[in-house]
Amino acid sequence: MEKFITHTGTGVPLRRSNVDTDQIIPALWLKLVTRTGYEDGLFGAWRKDPEFVLNKDEYKKGTILIAGLDFGTGSSREHAVWALQNYGFRVVISPRFADIFRGNSLKAGLLTVILPQEQVEALWAAVEANPNLEITVSLENRSVSYDGVSVGFELDDYTRWRLMEGLDDIGLTLKQTESIDEYEMKRSPLKPATLPAR
Amino acid sequence: MAKTLAEKIWQEHIVRTAAGEPDLIYIDLHLIHEVTSAQAFDGLRLAGRKVRRPDLTIATEDHNTPTQNIDKPIADPVSKLQIDTLRNNCAEFGLRIHSLGDIDQGIVHVVGPQLGLTQPGMTIVCGDSHTSTHGAFGALAFGIGTSQVEHVLATQTLPLDPPKTMAINVEGTLQPGVSAKDIILAIIAQIGTGGGQGYVLEYRGSAIRALSMEGRMTVCNMSIEAGARAGLIAPDQTTFDYIRGRAHAPEDFDAALAYWSTLQSDTDAKFDVEITIDAETLAPFVTWGTNPAQGLPLTGAVPDPSLIADAEERGAAERALEYMDLKAGTPLKKIAIDTVFLGSCTNGRIEDLRTAATILNGKKISSSLRMLVVPGSARVRLQAEAEGLDKVFIEAGAEWRNAGCSMCLGMNPDQLAPGERSASTSNRNFEGRQGKGGRTHLVSPLVAAATAIRGTLSSPADL
Numbered sequence: 334m335e336k337f338i339t340h341t342g343t344g345v346p347l348r349r350s351n352v353d354t355d356q357i358i359p360a361l362w363l364k365l366v367t368r369t370g371y372e373d374g375l376f377g378a379w380r381k382d383p384e385f386v387l388n389k390d391e392y393k394k395g396t397i398l399i400a401g402l403d404f405g406t407g408s409s410r411e412h413a414v415w416a417l418q419n420y421g422f423r424v425v426i427s428p429r430f431a432d433i434f435r436g437n438s439l440k441a442g443l444l445t446v447i448l449p450q451e452q453v454e455a456l457w458a459a460v461e462a463n464p465n466l467e468i469t470v471s472l473e474n475r476s477v478s479y480d481g482v483s484v485g486f487e488l489d490d491y492t493r494w495r496l497m498e499g500l501d502d503i504g505l506t507l508k509q510t511e512s513i514d515e516y517e518m519k520r521s522p523l524k525p526a527t528l529p530a531r
Numbered sequence: 532m533a534k535t536l537a538e539k540i541w542q543e544h545i546v547r548t549a550a551g552e553p554d555l556i557y558i559d560l561h562l563i564h565e566v567t568s569a570q571a572f573d574g575l576r577l578a579g580r581k582v583r584r585p586d587l588t589i590a591t592e593d594h595n596t597p598t599q600n601i602d603k604p605i606a607d608p609v610s611k612l613q614i615d616t617l618r619n620n621c622a623e624f625g626l627r628i629h630s631l632g633d634i635d636q637g638i639v640h641v642v643g644p645q646l647g648l649t650q651p652g653m654t655i656v657c658g659d660s661h662t663s664t665h666g667a668f669g670a671l672a673f674g675i676g677t678s679q680v681e682h683v684l685a686t687q688t689l690p691l692d693p694p695k696t697m698a699i700n701v702e703g704t705l706q707p708g709v710s711a712k713d714i715i716l717a718i719i720a721q722i723g724t725g726g727g728q729g730y731v732l733e734y735r736g737s738a739i740r741a742l743s744m745e746g747r748m749t750v751c752n753m754s755i756e757a758g759a760r761a762g763l764i765a766p767d768q769t770t771f772d773y774i775r776g777r778a779h780a781p782e783d784f785d786a787a788l789a790y791w792s793t794l795q796s797d798t799d800a801k802f803d804v805e806i807t808i809d810a811e812t813l814a815p816f817v818t819w820g821t822n823p824a825q826g827l828p829l830t831g832a833v834p835d836p837s838l839i840a841d842a843e844e845r846g847a848a849e850r851a852l853e854y855m856d857l858k859a860g861t862p863l864k865k866i867a868i869d870t871v872f873l874g875s876c877t878n879g880r881i882e883d884l885r886t887a888a889t890i891l892n893g894k895k896i897s898s899s900l901r902m903l904v905v906p907g908s909a910r911v912r913l914q915a916e917a918e919g920l921d922k923v924f925i926e927a928g929a930e931w932r933n934a935g936c937s938m939c940l941g942m943n944p945d946q947l948a949p950g951e952r953s954a955s956t957s958n959r960n961f962e963g964r965q966g967k968g969g970r971t972h973l974v975s976p977l978v979a980a981a982t983a984i985r986g987t988l989s990s991p992a993d994l
């Protein structure tokens with residue numbers, strides 16, 4: 334996983350709430366068996382509308398998506414995260430994310446930043462006034478800065494450390510193999526097993 | 532200290548806990564399907580890793596599978612590739628799989644309980660958000676992404692932060708014609724699509740106790756639609772009776788029973804949030820918009836966005852009405868339907884089919900629509916046929932299909948055409964969910980059946 338320490342880029346204002354993962358990446362795209370190649374499917378249904386924000390020239394280079402409340406609801410498809418990353422987004426900002434989406438994003442190295450609704454509104458206004466506005470998202474300082482403004486955000490130390498080091502969760506857990514072995518020895522024999530099939 | 536059920540299960544599954552780190556949680560059962568697993572197996576291969584516990588893992592095919600001509604090769608080459616990939620991965624890593632044509636094939640959340648693999652006190656995960664379904668048995672069950680699927684395959688654990696807990700007490704008796712689906716749609720409308728975020732929702736109260744396992748699964752299934760991490764119902768005699776005699780029921784059933792009987796929230800346990808709903812006031816519910824919280828009793832009318840105070844919600848309602856092609860003030864019962872879909876992991880179980888069949892028995896569906904009846908698993912289909920339900924549906928003019936996710940999502944041949952409007956017993960009414968441009972109204976099996984007969988959104992009381 335690529336390390337995330339700080340990222341500077343321009344923003345894309347997505348003034349919508351409840352953007353579910355079916356919108357982020359429609360089901361037809363879920364048939365791929367790879368982790369790449371989803372960029373054209375990102376917001377597939379909405380991309381057909383020339384007025385859609387991703388289709389506007391001034392936002393074509395954006396790498397920081399600024400969305401409304403409850404981003405990433407619905408299906409657990411991690412393809413939604415891959416589509417955002419494949420397209421070029423490094424950060425998504427929203428007042429609230431759906432749990433599974435947020436978990437997926439932080440595993441895959443897409444930084445999801447929670448800011449209060451007022452801050453999101455302020456960012457929308459700033460980016461709409463100046464699409465070339467430089468926004469810096471620093472994981473080191475846990476802050477979003479633009480135009481002389483700097484707002485802090487929360488992220489637990491463990492996840493921050495993992496992202497800044499670019500560490501793979503599985504590798505970290507495999508270091509705990511002894512604890513897993515121990516747990517399995519104590520595990521109740523009453524629990525079902527799938528094999529052999531009965 | 533007094534504990535909630537969710538806290539008890541959590542504690543029993545902690546492999547390792549360390550300050551400032553998520554808990555490492557052991558996973559008792561991992562369910563797999565074709566859509567969210569291919570990249571996880573690839574990851575294992577790349578790192579030279581094995582599946583730690585093939586004996587706690589089971590796969591089936593559901594999202595892509597056609598519901599007609601299942602004896603022929605899958606026509607869509609991309610769907611076929613995805614399913615072949617799953618089959619090859621299961622063969623390579625030594626995993627049990629129930630493929631199309633197998634008696635235990637079906638929607639992953641129907642298959643687990645039906646085999647008796649879903650049991651109280653377990654931790655269960657699947658790369659699918661509706662894993663919350665299994666919470667109906669008093670198991671802590673949640674949907675995960677592909678990175679986590681890979682993590683569970685490799686380690687049989689997940690690093691997770693403990694959830695918060697919310698008690699939802701549904702007290703009283705449901706009116707005739709009101710079902711589990713209406714309970715959960717009403718709860719989601721009340722707390723919103725983000726209202727359950729971070730929480731395990733424990734459903735309690737006399738109305739929940741009175742539900743069958745199928746009804747409880749319907750309620751827990753849609754917990755995710757309120758943004759919750761999981762849904763949970765304490766096990767009781769109804770649960771035990773359902774599991775007894777199934778293929779994977781514990782051999783020492785009495786010992787298991789003794790343990791299961793301890794699985795309740797302590798009477799003085801503290802929930803982070805508690806809400807109470809009066810079951811008597813609930814009515815058949817239907818959604819009018821494009822998220823599952825945009826729902827109302829069927830007796831209502833399409834809401835007027837200009838009357839919604841909250842700007843966010845108003846904007847969302849305006850967009851939804853435009854997408855749904857609905858006018859504010861239209862009585863919901865006047866809305867004409869093109870397709871009725873009875874099925875999915877929410878309402879594709881035997882009881883759902885029986886309920887709908889009671890309404891359709893001896894009647895014909897309206898000539899203005901089509902109706903698809905899709906059992907949740909091959910076994911449900913066989914059982915329905917043994918009970919003669921297939922004949923009821925076919926004689927009423929509905930199509931009787933093979934098991935799978937079908938029209939719940941637009942990944943297989945069963946889809947809505949652009950502009951087509953459905954009354955669907957599934958769980959999501961998102962834009963395009965059932966096919967590009969399709970418009971979805973979420974309903975219970977009772978409402979689905981009555982709607983099929985009348986052609987417009989209806990409850991059995993309207994017949």
Ligand code: SF4
Pocket residue numbers: 593594638639640659661875876877935936939940957958
């Ligand atoms: S029936 Fe629908 S919600 Fe359930 S697993 Fe299949 S696609 Fe997902």
